[in-house]
Amino acid sequence: MKITFKAAGSEDRTIEVHGSLTLMEAAVRHGIDEILAECGGACSCATCHVYVPDEWLAVTGEAGGMELELLECVEARRPGSRLSCQINLSPAMDGLTVELPPA
Numbered sequence: 087m088k089i090t091f092k093a094a095g096s097e098d099r100t101i102e103v104h105g106s107l108t109l110m111e112a113a114v115r116h117g118i119d120e121i122l123a124e125c126g127g128a129c130s131c132a133t134c135h136v137y138v139p140d141e142w143l144a145v146t147g148e149a150g151g152m153e154l155e156l157l158e159c160v161e162a163r164r165p166g167s168r169l170s171c172q173i174n175l176s177p178a179m180d181g182l183t184v185e186l187p188p189a
């Protein structure tokens with residue numbers, strides 16, 4: 087499946103993902119350097135923050151539980167904010183485009 091990352095001031099990057107990964111794992115494996123993922127996916131660092139566009143929220147789901155608590159501390163939070171380590175990629179997400187927060 088293909089996933090595209092958008093960031094202000096740089097070209098869109100589209101990666102090809104195989105297997106069952108989280109969005110964070112896919113980003114890190116494909117060199118999306120803005121995703122630091124300091125806690126390794128334990129939902130405790132928020133350095134894997136992305137913005138999911140409205141049209142994809144029904145597919146990715148919305149943040150809940152610990153993720154929501156952590157997002158409350160994120161300065162650049164917006165509607166659609168998610169922690170990419172909490173998004174398990176599925177075939178329905180082929181073509182997903184997410185935006186990266188400002189550096």
Ligand code: FES
Binds near residue numbers: 125170172
């Ligand atoms: S990798 Fe740390 S919260 Fe997602």
